[in-house]
Amino acid sequence: MNEEPLHEIKPENSDLNENSGFLPKETLKRPGLSLLSLFAAGAVMMLIWWGVNQMGWRWPLSVLVVCALYGINSLLQERKIPAASWVLLGLTMLVGFIPALRSNDYTMMLSIPVTLVSLALLTADLFSGQWWQFRIREYLKAGLQAILAFFVGFPIIASQALRTTGKDPDQKASGKRLALGILKGILITIPLLLIFTFLFAYADTIFESKIDSLFQWIKADFLSQLVGRVFLTLFFTWLLAAALWLLVTHSSKAKKIEPDSPLLAPFLGMTETTITLVSLNLLFAFFLIIQFQYFFAGEANITQDGFTYAQYADRGFRELLLVAAIAGLVYYVLASFTRRESKPRRLIFSLLGGLLLLQVGVVLVSAYQRINMYVNAYGLTAYRFIPQIFIFFLAATLLSLVLMEFSDKFKRLALILFSAAMLFTLTLAVINVDKVTARHNVERALQGKELDYNFLVNGISTDAEPFLFEVVHSGSLTQNLQQNLEKVLACRATRFEEAMAGRRNWLDYDISFMRAKNLYSQNQDLLQKWPLEKMYQPDGWLGVTIEGDDIYCGPIK
Numbered sequence: 001m002n003e004e005p006l007h008e009i010k011p012e013n014s015d016l017n018e019n020s021g022f023l024p025k026e027t028l029k030r031p032g033l034s035l036l037s038l039f040a041a042g043a044v045m046m047l048i049w050w051g052v053n054q055m056g057w058r059w060p061l062s063v064l065v066v067c068a069l070y071g072i073n074s075l076l077q078e079r080k081i082p083a084a085s086w087v088l089l090g091l092t093m094l095v096g097f098i099p100a101l102r103s104n105d106y107t108m109m110l111s112i113p114v115t116l117v118s119l120a121l122l123t124a125d126l127f128s129g130q131w132w133q134f135r136i137r138e139y140l141k142a143g144l145q146a147i148l149a150f151f152v153g154f155p156i157i158a159s160q161a162l163r164t165t166g167k168d169p170d171q172k173a174s175g176k177r178l179a180l181g182i183l184k185g186i187l188i189t190i191p192l193l194l195i196f197t198f199l200f201a202y203a204d205t206i207f208e209s210k211i212d213s214l215f216q217w218i219k220a221d222f223l224s225q226l227v228g229r230v231f232l233t234l235f236f237t238w239l240l241a242a243a244l245w246l247l248v249t250h251s252s253k254a255k256k257i258e259p260d261s262p263l264l265a266p267f268l269g270m271t272e273t274t275i276t277l278v279s280l281n282l283l284f285a286f287f288l289i290i291q292f293q294y295f296f297a298g299e300a301n302i303t304q305d306g307f308t309y310a311q312y313a314d315r316g317f318r319e320l321l322l323v324a325a326i327a328g329l330v331y332y333v334l335a336s337f338t339r340r341e342s343k344p345r346r347l348i349f350s351l352l353g354g355l356l357l358l359q360v361g362v363v364l365v366s367a368y369q370r371i372n373m374y375v376n377a378y379g380l381t382a383y384r385f386i387p388q389i390f391i392f393f394l395a396a397t398l399l400s401l402v403l404m405e406f407s408d409k410f411k412r413l414a415l416i417l418f419s420a421a422m423l424f425t426l427t428l429a430v431i432n433v434d435k436v437t438a439r440h441n442v443e444r445a446l447q448g449k450e451l452d453y454n455f456l457v458n459g460i461s462t463d464a465e466p467f468l469f470e471v472v473h474s475g476s477l478t479q480n481l482q483q484n485l486e487k488v489l490a491c492r493a494t495r496f497e498e499a500m501a502g503r504r505n506w507l508d509y510d511i512s513f514m515r516a517k518n519l520y521s522q523n524q525d526l527l528q529k530w531p532l533e534k535m536y537q538p539d540g541w542l543g544v545t546i547e548g549d550d551i552y553c554g555p556i557k
Helices: 031-047 057-077 083-096 103-125 136-167 170-201 203-247 268-293 295-306 307-335 343-378 383-406 410-433 433-446 453-458 460-471 479-501 510-521
Strands: 531-535 543-546 549-557
Touching: 031 057, 031 170, 031 203, 031 343, 031 410, 057 203, 083 103, 083 410, 083 433, 103 203, 103 383, 103 410, 136 170, 136 460, 170 203, 203 410, 203 531, 268 307, 268 343, 307 343, 307 383, 307 531, 383 410, 383 433, 383 510, 433 453, 433 460, 433 479, 453 479, 453 549, 460 510, 479 510, 479 543, 479 549
Parallel strands: none
Antiparallel strands: 531 543, 543 549
8 A cells, every 4th residue: 555654743852753652753734724623523522412311313423523523634634545444434334323223222322332443443544444454452552542642642733733833834824824714704704694684583573583592592501501511622622632643643554464473472282271171061061961951841841840930041041141252262262372283283172172162052052042931931121132132143253263263363353253243233223122022022912921011111112113003003903902002102102201301402312212203293192092090109100000000101290
C-alpha cells in the first residue's frame, strides 16, 4: 500500500512529539480544522445526550457522529480508506442502529459493547485495513494505546494546531481567511434572520407563538444549564480527540503481523499437557455417562429421582455453558503453549484435544436439552431463549478452535470471536426476541397449556406489539383466549401511556415504540372494551383480572 507521509513538524524544543513508540513525531496535516471538527462533534454529542431519559436514537446518532468525524478527518489528512475498513464501517453502523430498532433490553444492551469494539477497531486500523488480521495481542495493544490517548490526545492536537498556525505562513494566512469568512457570514446572516423572523411572526400568529416559546425555552432552560452543557461538550470533545489522535497517527501505519511469531515461546511439555487432557477427558466421560440416561428418558428419570424441572434444567444450564467456555479456553491455552516438535506428539495432542472438544459438544447438547425441557414445562422467556441461540455460536467457536489447531491458524481467534459476537448480536435483532417469545407462549396456550398473562403484560417489550395485535385480529383464538389477550393489550396500553409520558422528545423514541404507538391509536375500540379495575394498593392501582389472577397495569392518575 502506497501511503503519503504525514506532514512533519520539527520544533526546536521537542515536547510531546518526542517520545518513542506510542507518541509518533508526525502531526496532523490540518490540525486547526481537525480541532474545529472535534468541537463541532462534541457539541452535537452534547445535544444528543443532554437530559437523556431513554436510549432511543441517541446511540445510533452517536455512532453516526463518530463515523462522520472519522470520514471528515480522513479527507483533511488526504488519506484513502481501504475496502476492508469500509466493510467494518458498514458493520459498525449496522450493529449501532439496533437500539433504534428493538426495545428488548438484552438485544439492545448487547449491541452497545459490540459497537464499541467495532469503533475501536476502526480507530486502530481505519487507514490500513488490517483489522481482520488482528490477533489477540493487537486488541490488547489497542486497548493500552486508547488508555494513554485519553490523557494526551486533546493536548497534542491542540498544541499542534497552535504551533502550526504560528510557524506555517501559508496555513496562517489560510486560517485568517477562513476565520474572516466565517465572521463575515455571521454578520451578514444575523440581521437577515432577524428581519425575516420578525416579518414571518407579524404575518402568522402561530409562527409568532412558536418563536416566543423558543426564546422562553432559551431563557429559562438553555441559559440556566449553560455551564453543564459546556462541560459535557468539552468531555465529548476530549474523548473524541483521543480517538482521532489514535486514528491519524496509529491506523496510518501498517502493523507487522506477518510472520506470525508467538508472543511467548511454548513452555509446556507434552507430559504435563497429556496428563491434563487425559484427566479432563476422563472427567467429562464420567459426567456424560451419568447424563446419558436423560437423553432418552430425561423427564421420566428426573421426576422419578425427585428433582424438579427448575432444579435440573434452569440451574444446570448456565453451569454447562460455563463448562464449555472454560474447556475451550483451556484447549486454546494448551495448544498455544505446548511444545510439539515431533509428529507423534502433534498427533497425540490433536487426538486428546479433539476428544475433549467432542465431549464438550455433547455437553452442549445436554445443556440445550435441559433448557428445552424447562421451556416445554414453563414457557419461553428472553432469559431462556437467548441462551438457546448462544449455544450454536459457542459450538461454532469451539469447532473453529479445532480447525485452527489443525491448520495452525490460531492467530485468527480474535477474528472468530469478533465475528461470532457481531453475528450473534445481529441475529437477535433480526429474529425479534420478544415477538418469538410471545408467539411461542400463545401457541402453547392454543395447545391447552398454561399461559403466563402477567409475563405478557410485564415481561416483554414493545417489539411484541405487532404480533399481539395481529393474533387478536386473526380470528384463530378460542373465545376465552381471545378475551384474555384483549385484556392483556388493554393493560399494556396503560403501561405504554405511562412509559410515553416519560419520553420528552424524539430522541427518546425508537422504531419499535413508534410502531406500538400507532397500533394503540388505531385500536382504541378494542382497548376500550375492557376498562381497567381499581385494585387495592396503598397508592391505588389499575389492573385486570385474568384467570383469577390480578395483574397490575399502572397507578391511578
